[in-house]
Amino acid sequence: MEIVVFGAGSLGSLLGGLLAREHEVTLVGRDPHVRTVAESGLVLSNRVADSVNPDATTDGRGLDADVAVVTVKSYDTEQAARTLETGSFDAVLSLQNGLGNEERLAAHLDCPVLAGTATYGARLVDPGHVECTGVGEIVLGPTEGGASTLADHVAEAFDDAGIRTRVAGDMPRRLWEKLAVNAGINPVTALARVRNGALDGGPIGGVARSAARETARTARAEGVELSDDAALEALETVIETTAENRSSMRQDIETGRRTEVDAVSGAVVDRAADHGLDVPTNETLAGLVRGWERSQGLREESYQ
Ligand SMILES: NC(=O)C1=CN([C@@H]2O[C@H](COP(=O)(O)OP(=O)(O)OC[C@H]3O[C@@H](n4cnc5c(N)ncnc54)[C@H](OP(=O)(O)O)[C@@H]3O)[C@@H](O)[C@H]2O)C=CC1
Numbered sequence: 001m002e003i004v005v006f007g008a009g010s011l012g013s014l015l016g017g018l019l020a021r022e023h024e025v026t027l028v029g030r031d032p033h034v035r036t037v038a039e040s041g042l043v044l045s046n047r048v049a050d051s052v053n054p055d056a057t058t059d060g061r062g063l064d065a066d067v068a069v070v071t072v073k074s075y076d077t078e079q080a081a082r083t084l085e086t087g088s089f090d091a092v093l094s095l096q097n098g099l100g101n102e103e104r105l106a107a108h109l110d111c112p113v114l115a116g117t118a119t120y121g122a123r124l125v126d127p128g129h130v131e132c133t134g135v136g137e138i139v140l141g142p143t144e145g146g147a148s149t150l151a152d153h154v155a156e157a158f159d160d161a162g163i164r165t166r167v168a169g170d171m172p173r174r175l176w177e178k179l180a181v182n183a184g185i186n187p188v189t190a191l192a193r194v195r196n197g198a199l200d201g202g203p204i205g206g207v208a209r210s211a212a213r214e215t216a217r218t219a220r221a222e223g224v225e226l227s228d229d230a231a232l233e234a235l236e237t238v239i240e241t242t243a244e245n246r247s248s249m250r251q252d253i254e255t256g257r258r259t260e261v262d263a264v265s266g267a268v269v270d271r272a273a274d275h276g277l278d279v280p281t282n283e284t285l286a287g288l289v290r291g292w293e294r295s296q297g298l299r300e301e302s303y304q
């Protein structure tokens with residue numbers, strides 16, 4: 001299978017590297033990482049160790065492949081979609097966190113857009129070197145839910161490359177469940193500078209649970225059946241299984257990078273407002289993280 005991985009940073013380089021073991025892969029990313037991969041190959045380390053030689057480019061325009069896997073941060077999805085629009089793909093798969101990525105991709109692309117969640121942990125250590133910090137799984141399926149032979153075909157390609165992958169017919173619920181987990185863990189660990197496991201109790205855990213419950217209620221207002229109990233169970237499970245993790249939002253804040261707060265807490269606030277729902281915990285967390293981003297000059301616009 002010919003696969004383009006658009007956004008070869010941490011997650012994209014790990015999954016693209018694994019896929020390169022079985023398929024023709026082109027990574028689309030930035031120099032010096034791309035230049036190093038093109039010249040010397042890509043090293044995978046830690047929980048998965050290998051050396052592979054995918055193609056790599058900084059120019060994602062005009063590419064042609066069976067599947068494009070999108071792994072840019074959610075705030076880059078629009079520009080990624082406009083670039084992918086210049087190419088030709090049988091399917092596009094988003095493995096990003098946050099809400100709205102699939103809709104933004106579908107607005108620009110004629111091919112089917114599959115939704116996916118990734119619980120692998122990845123960190124780009126150096127140009128040409130990505131480490132797998134946690135072996136998880138990929139769950140993918142049609143964005144709107146239901147069965148899909150295309151999803152089966154893409155999942156088979158991932159599985160053939162040794163990536164634990166499942167097809168699901170309820171991606172709308174799974175995306176909201178992952179959003180509840182991220183809304184609970186990411187901004188709280190980022191602002192308190194604690195590892196995910198610190199949320200397993202006490203007042204800080206209560207903030208995370210409140211954010212997750214608000215997300216579940218918003219999901220139901222959107223017509224997605226996600227109970228408070230299911231959201232809280234997913235939150236507790238991830239807190240336990242990623243206890244030693246620094247969440248991606250904490251890593252972004254500690255490295256002075258823009259976060260995905262708009263696609264996480266901000267998305268809950270926006271969707272809740274569409275239904276006249278108050279989500280004070282998510283609103284507060286979004287305001288605090290956005291305030292930090294503005295203090296760092298990472299947000300041009302005013303409060304919003
Ligand atoms: N890392 C992880 O363990 C996990 C990440 N995720 C999710 O996956 C997504 C990606 O996360 P992560 O890999 O950590 O993010 P990274 O920032 O490490 O990777 C994204 C990469 O895409 C690059 N990029 C963006 N636009 C373009 C473009 N037009 N052309 C070429 N390169 C481009 C970025 O470069 P630049 O920054 O210079 O623009 C960056 O190198 C996020 O939604 C995240 O929440 C989900 C589960 C686990």
Ligand SMILES: CC(C)(CO)C(=O)C(=O)O
Binds near residue numbers: 097181242
């Ligand atoms: C699941 C979790 C919270 C793991 O850290 C994650 O997806 C992230 O950090 O963005």
